[in-house]
Amino acid sequence: MEARPQRKTKSVDALKKCEHDANVLLAVSQLFWSERKLNKCREWFNRTVKIDPDLGDAWAYFYKFELLHGNEQQQEEVKSRCKAAEP
Numbered sequence: 001m002e003a004r005p006q007r008k009t010k011s012v013d014a015l016k017k018c019e020h021d022a023n024v025l026l027a028v029s030q031l032f033w034s035e036r037k038l039n040k041c042r043e044w045f046n047r048t049v050k051i052d053p054d055l056g057d058a059w060a061y062f063y064k065f066e067l068l069h070g071n072e073q074q075q076e077e078v079k080s081r082c083k084a085a086e087p
Contacts, residue, residue: 009029022052026061038069053085 011031014024029044046060052058059082066075 004035020051022048022055022058025051026055026058029058029065030061033065041065042070042074049081049085054087056087059085059087 008031011024011028014021015028018024025048029041029048032038032041032044032045042065044063045058048055048058049062059078063078063082066078070078072081
């Protein structure tokens with residue numbers, strides 16, 4: 001894995017080139033998670049599953065994130081949205 005400043009630079013470059021790519025958004029979400037920026041991470045997970053609701057990996061990471069850092073209501077919301085999306 002790259003050093004923190006390089007990860008940030010690479011993620012900005014990737015977003016400029018592929019701003020609507022769910023895999024790029026997922027990687028940015030994980031970057032925020034690794035930096036413990038939980039609110040930003042949650043926002044980016046929401047963007048990711050909104051752009052590509054069929055991306056099962058995004059739902060899995062999002063749910064795992066909520067299990068570790070969210071409350072019961074947030075966990076249930078992600079679970080129900082995932083079931084509705086049927087990735």
